[in-house]
Amino acid sequence: MKISVEISLYPLADTYLPTVDGFIKSLYNYQGLHVHTTHLSTMIVGEYALVMDVLNHEVFNTLNKTNQASFVLKILKGDATTEVNLDGYR
Numbered sequence: 001m002k003i004s005v006e007i008s009l010y011p012l013a014d015t016y017l018p019t020v021d022g023f024i025k026s027l028y029n030y031q032g033l034h035v036h037t038t039h040l041s042t043m044i045v046g047e048y049a050l051v052m053d054v055l056n057h058e059v060f061n062t063l064n065k066t067n068q069a070s071f072v073l074k075i076l077k078g079d080a081t082t083e084v085n086l087d088g089y090r
Contacts, residue, residue: 001048004080005055005073008041012068019069023062030054036081045079 011019024042027035033054034045044051059071 001077002045002079003048003051004043004045004076004078005051006041006043006080008072009062010070010072011066012070013066019062019066023058026058026061027054034081043081045081
C-alpha cells in the first residue's frame with residue numbers, strides 16, 4: 001500500500017537549520033522513496049513498510065543527535081502529490 005507522510009521537524013534549539021537539513025538530506029538516500037520539500041514541511045511517498053522503516057530509523061537518529069526536537073507527522077493513504085492538487089510538492 002502506498003502512503004504519503006507530511007513531516008514538520010522543530011528542533012528546540014537556537015541552531016535548528018543543520019538538524020532540519022540533515023534530516024531532509026538523509027531521506028534522499030533511500031531508493032523507492034519520493035521526497036518533496038517545501039518551506040514548511042517535507043512529504044515522503046512510498047510503500048508503507050519502507051516509509052515506516054525510514055521514519056523509524058531517521059526520527060530515532062535525529063532525536064539521538066539533538067537535545068530536544070518535535071516531529072509533526074500526517075499520514076495519508078495513497079500518493080498525495082498526484083491525487084490532490086498540491087503544487088507546492090511537485
